[in-house]
């Protein structure tokens with residue numbers, strides 16, 4: 045399957061539903077857990093100071109409407125601390141405690157929470173960002189070895205000091221390396237370099253059985269691919285080797301506005317077919333004037349169509365954002381970039397089907413290797429806690445659920461990115477033909493389903509069962 049081509053549009057759709065609200069909404073009561081039992085054992089978890097009972101941060105996330113109180117927070121000082129904890133739990137038949145790694149806590153639906161379990165705060169691992177720049181004449185790519193709890197912004201800042209930058213980003217960089225690699229990590233560079241999970245050379249992972257494994261496409265490859273996009277189900281990423289490239293000296297950033305959907309789509313597809321010329325492509329729909337003001341980048345007030353939007357609420361505009369990098373300080377001539385005569389129809393294959401990510405399946409009428417375009421459609425909505433009551437929030441969530449269900453219907457066939465499915469059966473449907481592989485990987489790397497209970501995919505079992 046190719047990533048870019050002109051035909052087949054919305055039959056291949058990844059949907060990205062997000063709702064932000066700091067309202068308190070669901071609170072699950074604390075029940076006693078065998079944490080004291082764990083602490084009272086003679087196991088060495090890296091010292092007693094690694095366990096903390098203060099759980100306020102660990103019980104919330106960016107979404108702000110799911111609250112699950114863990115019994116304890118674990119602040120590891122090394123991968124070994126995590127390994128000792130997980131091997132202890134997986135060997136104990138009486139402790140039915142679950143464990144969630146928490147990166148930057150930017151999940152929306154409690155995915156990094158552990159009801160009555162243990163939350164591991166990944167940012168307490170010693171910060172490691174080691175940049176490997178190529179020496180003169182050395183072949184290959186520069187890369188960075190980074191701890192799993194480090195943030196992408198920290199990696200960017202360190203690599204820029206040596207004139208380098210990660211190849212594939214997220215739009216927002218205050219997310220942890222382990223957190224985005226557990227999903228996919230997508231942005232305007234995905235069409236060119238693939239998601240962040242296809243820009244990783246090696247991982248260090250602590251499996252649900254407490255084994256510390258260094259894995260890559262050639263070493264313990266099954267674990268490597270399982271963990272990438274694996275929703276935290278197979279192991280905890282304690283270290284990652286991330287591909288870098290030369291940072292540009294200059295960037296030209298262009299916004300194009302359209303009032304015609306077909307032209308907007310056609311131009312977007314034209315741009316993604318030019319990865320050797322274009323470095324970033326995203327697009328969005330301007331539904332009303334507010335959607336311009338809520339954008340992170342200000343728009344000039346004199347845009348002609350703003351008055352049209354004010355006059356006619358049914359009017360919709362579309363915007364493409366794209367960027368062109370230059371490695372020299374020189375004027376970037378956009379006309380040359382988008383001259384269609386010079387387009388080489390070079391197609392890239394950025395999604396690695398060995399990873400745990402699921403993509404929309406090819407419909408029965410299209411060949412698998414048909415060069416489909418995969419659209420990532422984000423619905424980003426926020427609720428103001430001073431105005432949005434519990435009822436208003438419930439309505440918003442209900443609308444999101446409805447959109448997600450429609451998009452995932454057989455007619456459209458989208459897959460939810462950062463999905464939240466209410467039952468293991470719905471997860472099975474989400475994974476479709478990839479479910480057996482996902483479940484098999486779970487039984488190999490986390491057989492007791494200790495890890496990432498907040499995703500709600502598997503039910504924790506005990507060693508005796």
Ligand SMILES: Cc1cc2nc3c(=O)[nH]c(=O)nc-3n(C[C@H](O)[C@H](O)[C@H](O)COP(=O)(O)OP(=O)(O)OC[C@H]3O[C@@H](n4cnc5c(N)ncnc54)[C@H](O)[C@@H]3O)c2cc1C
Pocket residue numbers: 105106144145146147148149150151152155156157166192193213214215216219220221222223224226227228229230231275276277279280281282462496498499
């Ligand atoms: C404002 C905002 C902007 C965003 N922008 C983008 C974007 O541009 N592109 C994009 O792709 N996504 C985006 N996201 C989504 C984001 O990538 C995911 O929510 C991601 O999980 C957040 O990373 P985190 O470190 O906060 O993870 P957390 O919320 O802490 O954890 C998410 C999941 O990963 C697991 N996990 C965390 N760390 C590890 C680890 N080290 N090893 C194994 N499992 C782990 C957790 O247990 C949990 O199940 C955005 C989210 C927000 C709130």
